[in-house]
Amino acid sequence: MRRTMLIEAEIWTVARTEKGNAVLIKPVGSDRAVPIFIGQLEAQSILFGLAGVPVPRPMTHDLFLSVLEKTNVSVERVEITELKDRTFYSRLLLKHGMKRLTLDARPSDSLGIASRVHCPVFIAETIVDEASVAVNLISEDEARLEPDDPFQEDLQEESSREELEKALEQAVETENYEEAARIRDQLNEL
Incomplete structure (x- = not known):
């Protein structure tokens, strides 16, 4: 069996495209990038990690890294x-002492962790050959979502959603179904 050749890469950007959010992995020194489509929460987590945005409560990747730190395990790299x-x-x-451990993970989770610990990222050369696009084909509208761009609104929206869900629960408990229907419609808009 042929051994897969890995090349060093970087998280170039997170972009919003007509197909959804994508994290773009760019081999070092290359003018090509591999788009990996991910969910909105994963995109937000990667952006927060890249920008070093502090969050009031730990997100999943922060929690995972806390567990690793408490058990003296470090992240060497993502592949x-x-x-x-x-x-x-x-x-x-x-890496744990002299032991090396390998964990299977979704790329979005691996990259969410890499964005926080700034470890090396590697990608298989065959993936670059098969799935990369020229970076000059990526429009300005798609590239470089900033963490305070749409995702800060998402945090505010999440807070509003929680408030609306509580109000909906209260309206149902008090049998105010007209108000419950209005709140339900607001939630659906979010």
């Missing part, structure tokens, strides 16, 4: 190793 049936595969390489 994006495979593209099979339009699904990307990655792994986290960890």
Whole structure:
């Protein structure tokens, strides 16, 4: 079996495209990038990590890193190793003393962690050959979402959503169904 050649890369940007959010992985020194489509929460987490945005409560990636720190495990690197049936595969390489551990992980989670610890990121050369696009083809509208751009609104929206959900629960408890329907419609708009 042929060994997969990995090349060093970087998290170039997180972009919003007509197909959804994508994290773009760019091999170092290359004019190409591999778009990996991810969910909005994962995009937000990666952006927060890249920008060093403090959050009031730990997000999942922060929690995972806290557990690693408490157990004296460090993240050595992230590898994006495979593209099979339009699904990307990655792994986290960890170090605990003299032991090395490898964990299977979704690329979005691996990159969320890498964005916080600034560890090296590697990608299989075959993936770059198969799935990369020229960076000059990425429009200004798609590239460089900033953490305070749409995602700060998401945090405010999340707070509003929680308040609305509580109000909805209260309206149902008091049998004020007209008010409950109005709140439900507001929630659906969010």
